[in-house]
Amino acid sequence: LDGNTGDKEYVGFATLPNQVHRKSVKKGFDFTLMVAGESGLGKSTLVNSLFLTDLYKDRKLLNAEERITQTVEITKHTVDIEEKGVKLKLTIVDTPGFGDAIDNTECWKSVADYIDQQFEQYFRDESGLNRKNIQDNRVHCCLYFISPFGHGLRPLDVEFMKALHEKVNIVPVLAKADTLTPTEVQKKKIKIREEIEQYGIKIYQFPDCDSDEDEEFKQQDLELKESIPFAVIGSNTVVEAKGKRVRGRLYPWGIVEVENSAHCDFVKLRNMLVRTHMQDLKDVTRETHYENYRAQCIQSMTRMVVKERNRNKLTRESGTDFPIPMGPAVSESETEKLIREKDEEVQHFLHL
């Protein structure tokens, strides 16, 4: 930036990204990641490997008896990570008990309800009066673990993804990929991608590259798209391989290195989640999933209000057009106020 010549043409807003950058660094980022899948697929190990933490240190594994009576729970672990001055508040939402029972009908319901609850919470906060410190607990990404032992997607996988694909960004992951040879990995990936298309499941789509990006970037982007589902291996232990200490798994027949891209797609997944697509995941959550929820919510509230109004029209002599406060079954005044506010908003839209 030459300050002397060209000073007159130079406005100076090119520094905006830097300003934004500085503010974000001060504010810090937050990210909520959900992991879902049957037990024993390495979810906790992968989370620990991705973020180099030990979130599940004091976990107790249930034995068979305890598991028979277990229902699907939703657990949250939050950890603050800082790297080079940038703070990240990471929340991991886990779903222990998913898919473990003999009868797993609708076991995804509690997961869907949780996601909706977070949306509702945000909706209320957003519509509230004090919006300074809204906490964004919405789920930004859901890693769904597909078992490597099957021949592709299982019925439970299909049902789960179909129930949630319009509520959250689903990134399918092929778990425990060290049980597969390279050919098997390729075959399974192709099969799973076909089945995803066949069943109409809308997984998270990577945004297309702009045409003016350089070739290398485009190539990386293409590779990323063709790696779905990511074949991952996680590890909590550090082993010695070829003189280096790496995160890996030690077998009698060799050492699997988690961060070696020839061995698995762990690095691709981590880069995608943290280094390149974190912001996009949050944007899609905000712009698509949350907006869908909000629109549905408002629609149903409008219907509720219209129904009420019609009902009151029939019961009251003076058929007034104003929204009359609801009858005996009054919920909290907060909801009432909210609905009235929203109704006014809807009226406003209708008049537009």
Place this chain on the structure above:
Amino acid sequence: MSYIYIKISCHVWYVVYRHKRKEYRLMDKTRTVKPPFPGLQTGLIRSADLFGYVGIESVLDQMRRKTVKAGFEFNIMVVGQSGLGKSTLVNTLFKSKVSRKSSTPNYEEKISKTVRLHAVSHVIEEKGVKMKLTVIDTPGFGDQINNQNCWEPIVKYVNEQYEKYLREELNVNRKRRIPDSRVHCCIYFLPASGHSLRPIDVEFMKRLGKIVNIVPVIAKADTLTVEERQEFKERIRQDLEANGIHVYPQRELDEDPEDRILNDRIRASIPFAVVGTDKEHQVNGHKVLGRKTKWGIIEVENVAHCEFANLRDLLIRSHLQDLKDVAHNVHYETYRVRRLNESNMNLSELVLSSWPLQNKMDKCETESHL
């Protein structure tokens, strides 16, 4: 008359001759210092040793010849979710393409909506010994979202085979060799999750452990390190004990201390962690069955890598006959006793009851005998 010289020890020989083509008679109990030349008629040799020892020995020989001629039957059932490598493991165990996958021309790896049972038979031969091997597959088990009672078709099948055998046995005019379609062994495949038994595993093994020999195995175990494998097995054994599940070899059936020692060693290492494959690779100049990955080759028959060899030895090389014996003497007998008590009928009534007999002639003959 043909003579047979049987060597008992380096100093003791017995001479036997065939008597009327039915039995062997000991010529004399004798002892000699030098072994006789075959074909050379020596004089009578004397001894002061045991009496009927030789009779038993030769009977073994006769038995061996007869059974080798008749052949063996073995029925093995494989149960587990789809994709756990059941067909591959059975093919690897018997070193031939005996599974449903290899036998059905239009085999498609699709998940079926209900649990069906599918039996495929092959006759395999090794060194003159023939075995009719039947592999019963259970596609659809544990694959649905709601797997409640998915074990029922399997329980029904096992009991049906016992019933068939019982009917045949009770028949007045029975066949010389009753066709044995009873399940001798059921291999249950556990996914290598590394945690513990799942509710469906417990429910299945509880119910089936009472009526058939169950051998649980950890499938696709190449995803477990050695420590993880040990911990997983330990937890499984605890779970089995806590739920009162008796897997093969059952502790109560050990007959003598020798058996007990041998079986204890086996019980300490079940469930076997196996890896199966039909592909061969070159390792150190040898061709081995294995899975080739980017970080190494997993040799299926190498006991340092996985326990496939232990499973094969147990199932085929050492305990195959025992599996059949336990199935016949314990499980079948339990079923028989239960059935006979249940029905409260006497034997002949049971036979006359409306069981569709195999061929009409049998039926007529039965009636005429009364």
